[in-house]
Structures are given as C-alpha cells and as structure tokens.
Amino acid sequence: MLRFPGHGRPHPDDIVIAPLDLPGHVDEALAVQAVAFGLGPDEVAVRRQIVLRHMTFPGARAFGATAKGRLAGFVYGMPNDRTHWWSTVVEPYLRARGNDDWLDDSFVITELHVHPRYQKHGIGRALITTITDGADQPRSILSAIDAESPARHLYRSLGYQDLARQVRFPSADKPYAVMGAPLPLLRR
Template identity: 90%
Template sequence: MLRFPGHGRSEPDDIVIGPLDLPARVDEALSVQALAFGLGPDEVAVRRQIVLRHMTFPGARAFGATVGGHLVGFVYGMPNDRTHWWSTVVEPYLRARGHGDWLDDSFVITELHVHPRHQQRGIGRALITTITEGAEQPRSILSAIDIESPARHLYRSLGYQDLARQVHFPSAARPYAVMGAPLPLPRG
C-alpha cells in the first residue's frame, strides 16, 4: 500500500493506494466514474455489468485510492485478449497505422477515474503506476477521449504515445485515441 499526505492535516486525510475488491465496491467505484466522466444512471447500469464481467477475466485486477476509507479513485485492467470486444474495435485502427502488434503481450488499462474533488493530486499517476508495476507484459495500452485533456497529459507524461486516433466505439459519441507505453512506467 502507498500512502501520501492530503493537505498537510492529520492522517485521516492521507490518500491510501492499495488493492481493491472491485466487485464488492462496484457501486462506489461507478459513482466516482459517473462524476469524473459525466455518466447518467442508464450508462452506469450498463457499465456495472461490464465491470463485473471484466473482473472475472484471467489476470484482471484493480486498485483503489481511499481517503478515510472512502473511495476517491480507482483503476482496473487486465492482460489484453484479442477476442475481447475492445480489442476487436481498436484492432483495425491499430493495424492501419502499423501498430496491430500492440494488442499482443500488453496490459490494458480498462478504466482509471478520480473523483473531481481529488484530481490534480497525483492520485491518477499513483494508481496507474501501481497497477502496471505488477504486470507481466512488457507494455500497456489504453484508450482515452481524443481531445487534449488532463488525462491525456498524464498518460503522455508516463510515456504513453498515440498509436491510433479518431477511434470510434459504437456506443460512444466522441472519438477516442488508443495509446501505448513500454513498462515499467516512470515513477514520480
């Protein structure tokens, strides 16, 4: 577990990063995601089933960030499998740009979200570096909305580079970028 101080106050404000039993705390995690990503109740209900299914996949794991026991951020991911829905959508975009091999031997960051009140404190960086530290794969891939954003800036600062842009997922209104980085990610 990682601990880092909150706002210079007492220990209850410390942010603790550690393994997360995501199926047991899925509703709490999805409430963080809904606030961070602007999801409505219908989208949350769909994502709940997706998260629970993903956590049954071999090698899937999750980490959370808590303050006083309350979840303020989470990340989960798994070794990539070309048969998973996400891979089947992004594969043609990656192949067209000569990056199809990134779908092999990669650890996928499936979701990473931090409650808006706790952003810009290094929580997202701590979560993604912690989850990838234990990956057996030599690289990591993820998708992010294809706009300049704090999330894209974070990923670039960790060594992620654009592998494909303007990737259209059937259920998403906005296009995404697929990014990849060699592991381990830099700390600090």
C-alpha cells in the same frame, strides 16, 4: 500514502492506494466514475455489468484510492486479449497505423477514474503506476478521449504515445485515441 497540500483539501495522510475488491465495491467505484466522467444512471447500469464481467477474466485486477474509508479513485485492467470487445474495435485502427502488434503481450488499463474533489494531486498517477508495476507484460495500452485533457497529459508524462487516433466506439459520441507505453512507466 500520498501527501497533499492543504487549501481545504483532504488531510495529507488520508489517501491510501491498495488492492481493491472491485466486484465488492462496484457501485462505489461506478459512483466515482459517474461524477468524474459524467455518466447517467442508464450508462452506469450498463457499465456495472461490464465491470463485473471483466473482473472474471484471467489476470484482471483493481486498485483503489481511499480517503477516510471512502473510494476517491480506482483503476482496473487485465492482460489484453484480441478476442475481447475493446480489442476487436481498436484493432482495425491500430492495423491501419502498423501498430496492431500492441494488442499482443500488453496490459490494458480498462478504467482509471478519480473523483473531481481528489484530482490534480497525483492519485491517478499513483493508481496507474501501481497497477502496471505488477503487470507481467512488457507494455501497457489504453484508450482515452481524443482531445487535449489532463488525462492525456498524464498518460504522455508516463510514456504513453498515440498508437491510433479518431477511434470510434459504437456507443461513444466522441472519438478516442489508443495509447501505448513500455513498462515500467516513466517516473518524474
């Protein structure tokens, strides 16, 4: 369990980090992602199919943070595979920086989202360290919007470094950065 300060926030003992049956809770997870990431209904519908497909990949797993029985945040990921769509998009950017070897023997954080009501209390940190602590790979990779943000600050504090910047995904308006870190992730 995570502990929180008061100030109208959740009670200290209300947050539990545990394995998540993501296919069984996909709509609840995507509702968190929609609020946290600003997604509309059409994009949620597309992402629903992506999440369900990802969870069939070997080694895919998810963790959730629940508060009073409701999902407050989630993370999911899997061992990276160069044939997956994400890898095929980021590979040229990584290769240009001499970092395409990071696509091998890495655990990719596919999504990490915390409902805004529960942000800034260590839930994102707890989720990502919990999922990567169980990885068989020696390192982790992820992509994040290429802007200074609380998410990028969190990733850097865990040991992630930029491997490529200004990465353009076909359906995204903003450029992304690909980041990588050795495992286990840094602790405070």
